[in-house]
Amino acid sequence: MTLSRIRAVNAVAASGSFAAAARALRISQPAVSRQVRELETEYGVRLFDRKNGVLLPTPVCSELCDVAERMAEAERVATRILTRHNTLLNGRLTVGLGNSMPGMALIAAFHKRHPSIEIAVETGSHEDVTRAVLTREVDIGVLPDVPRDGRFRRELLMRQNVVAIVHPDTPLAAAREVSCARLVREPLIFRTRGSSTQRVVDRAFRAAGFDPVPLLTLDTRDAVYEAVVNGLGVGFMWRHGTARTDVVRRLTVPEMVKEYEESAFALADEKSLLHDAFFATVRAFRAEQEGPDGREAPC
Structure with missing residues (x-):
């Protein structure tokens, strides 16, 4: 059982002749008739009856054609899946x-x-x-x-750098920048391992000679942002990491100015x-x- 044989049977059933099926499939007539005969021989069934020069599907063939239609639709879906990643129309x-x-x-x-x-x-x-x-x-x-x-x-x-973010009601909010030495005196909010933000923060504190223990360690930037909004401490984010301009203040950290x-x-x-x-x-x-x-x- 192959797709080419199923296509041949379906085309003959739809057109009524080997010649018309061959034209529809764009292959030779002997190729169509051979695929149908091979299927009949292999499974010991008769797929077509000839009446007035037209090939009519037997009941077994009609069932097979129902399957063939479903297979053809699955093939069309597969083609759409494979091509939609390379088209600007409906990709x-x-x-x-x-x-x-x-x-x-x-x-x-x-x-x-x-x-x-x-x-x-x-x-x-x-x-x-x-x-x-x-x-x-x-x-x-x-x-x-x-x-x-x-x-x-x-x-x-x-290109962008990491900044500290603070609640506007904290004393730090009045400053434009804050050093690592000053930050270690604040409750800090870090990201979990695997965060590019946290890698930059860790490097900066290590270079400044500090190894701070955070108050909170959170797994997303949004969680850090919301923790700062709720006054829990100082967080860190990429300068352009959000379009939000409400509540928090972004402060430059001299040890984190590298872009x-x-x-x-x-x-x-x-x-x-x-x-x-x-x-x-x-x-x-x-x-x-x-x-x-x-x-x-x-x-």
Whole structure:
């Protein structure tokens, strides 16, 4: 039992002759008749009766044709699945984000350019998103400090650094910057292991000679943000990690001023129109964020 034999039987049943079936399938008439005869011989059944020069399906053939129609539809669905990742008309793209921003702004720009493409978004830590790209669970990731890895195709989106975030009612809120030495005297809110934000924070405290114990360790940026909003302590985030401007104050930490590249990345061997279109949107987005001299415009 093969798909080609099933197609041959279905085409003969629909057209009434080997010749017409051959034309529909774009193969030779002997090939069609051979596939039908081989099926009849192998299973000891008669699939067609000839009446007035027309091949009519037997009851067994009619049942087989019902199955053939379902198989043909499954084949069409499979074809759509395989092709939708390489079309700009009704394709589908899955994007993994480590931070809501600037990823969501980038996705909005992509949707504006290609409104017919279905976009699915998955969020997670730096490790989660990187792993999802490597295992092809997502098509494209957007992260800061993407590993320099030959397996990845990458496109710079923007450069940004990590900042401290504080509630406006705290004494720290009046300052524009705060040092690690001052921060260790505050209740601190850290991210869990695997967070790109936390890696930067840990490096900065170690370089300054401190090993602080946090009040809270939370698994998402949003949880850290809400903890700060509720006055639980000082948190950390990427400067442009959210579009929210309410409540919290962003403070520069001198030990964390180094800027890291936020990039879109995908597996280097993934080549498709959708990938090319997304990376083209990244380049356009970056150009909009930069001034005429190539410097990042203030947010």
